[in-house]
Amino acid sequence: MLFPACAKNPFSTRGTEPPVGATGTWETPQSPEIVIQNLLFAYNQMNIGNYQLCLSMDFIFSSPEDSIDAANSGRPDLFANWDKQAEVATATNIFASFSGADSLDLYLSLTRSLPDLIEDSTAIIYREYVLRIIYSHSGGLADTLIAQGKARFHLTQEQLYWWTIRWWEDEPELAGSYDWGDFKAEYR
Secondary structure, three states: OOOOOOOOOOOOOOOOOOOOOOOOOOOOOOOHHHHHHHHHHHHHHOOHHHHHHOEEEEEEEEOHHHHHHHHHOOOOOOOOOOEHHHHHHHHHHHHHHHHOOOOEEEEEEEEEOOOOEEOOOEEEEEEEEEEEEEEEOHHHOEEEEEEEEEEEEEEEEOHHHOEEEEEEEEEEOOOOOOOHHHHHHOOO
16 A cells, blocks of 8 residues: 555545635626626625625715705715725615515616617616515515616726726606615615
8 A cells, every 4th residue: 555644545536615706696797788787686686795896996876866865954974975885885784684684675677778888998887777675564565665767887997807887876767756876875
């Protein structure tokens, strides 16, 4: 015997190991459209790891109409300095509130609203969104609140040629109506 000190056969196969890296539905963001698809899946699957991978390190969220409303209601700082850290913290709060609750559910849908503008290393992606926020009550009754509007995603190509969202502009479907910015602000 050549290996008398070995307790195990060195040529036997090993067991499988758990996957390393992102979980949930994720595709390498080699195009701006894939980033938006990843964002959609991350939001609907409430996967904060994949969600933050969609955002640039110098990410900014902007919701001008909601910012004006916040200032008029005495909360001018609500939308101020909404960077990646604020966005990830807000999404974490949303996902934590909805993922473990039997009485709450979220469903986001995105549809193309205008032709996308894609250049060599920058892009602007236009999407209309509908975010359904469902509150279930005892007896099987449910209330649905709908946040609806338009999102304009400004993307850049960064490390490893991955695309990320650098600037996200949100506007309501109709002036003064409930939108994604209003919903997110409730969890900031």
